[in-house]
Amino acid sequence: MTAMTKELTAATIRVKTLHKGEVEVTEDQLITFVTPLLGFEALKRFLIYQTNTGPLYWLQSVEDEKAAFCLLAPFSAGLDPDLEITPADVIDISAGGSGDIDVYTVMVLDKDPAQIRTNLRAPILVGRTSGKAKQVVLDDQRLPIRFFLKDMRAV
């Protein structure tokens, strides 16, 4: 084994994903929650990947293959929620500013399309360059925890 392949082997991690089977990724493709995803306090490292182009993503836990979530990039989806990101949030995820942050909201999928919803009250912020993430619960009653996508035209 050459020094170079040795280095590559050390840097790659195998992640069992819901939709792509086992994938090999490098450390810098993963994100780390600096404050936990609420209800999943034991899980820190995740992979975000897409199976389609569009505003939907998958959030896959590295530590628990069953912990997989669908995420929405709300601004790309045509939603324009007023989310107050504080300077402390920016510091927490070591972002260079609010322009260096990707915002996602957690989707709840359901067989019944009328039940498909996303949580606008508690978005996930990811520092683009740092790979650090946190879920913030916003103090704004106008943002619903259950925003049903069937109501999207109303926004």
Add this chain to the structure above:
Amino acid sequence: MLVLARRVNERIVVGGGIVVTVLEIGKGQVRLGIEAPRDCRILRGELIVAVQDENRAAVAGADAADALSGLFKIAPTAPERT
């Protein structure tokens, strides 16, 4: 957990920057005034529980992608097997 008794108008100071004042004590309810830095989000505990519950409801099963058909004009994709 620190437990302490306070009367109306008495205060608790947390971490230097946060002051909690007991404003009113009613039947089974207490009204609090909270002064905190702007950066510091103050939330009702039930809201955190509601978000935990919604996150747990969000765990996607293997058939989750099927539910996405029609959303944002996305066709369901068959899971790739390796």
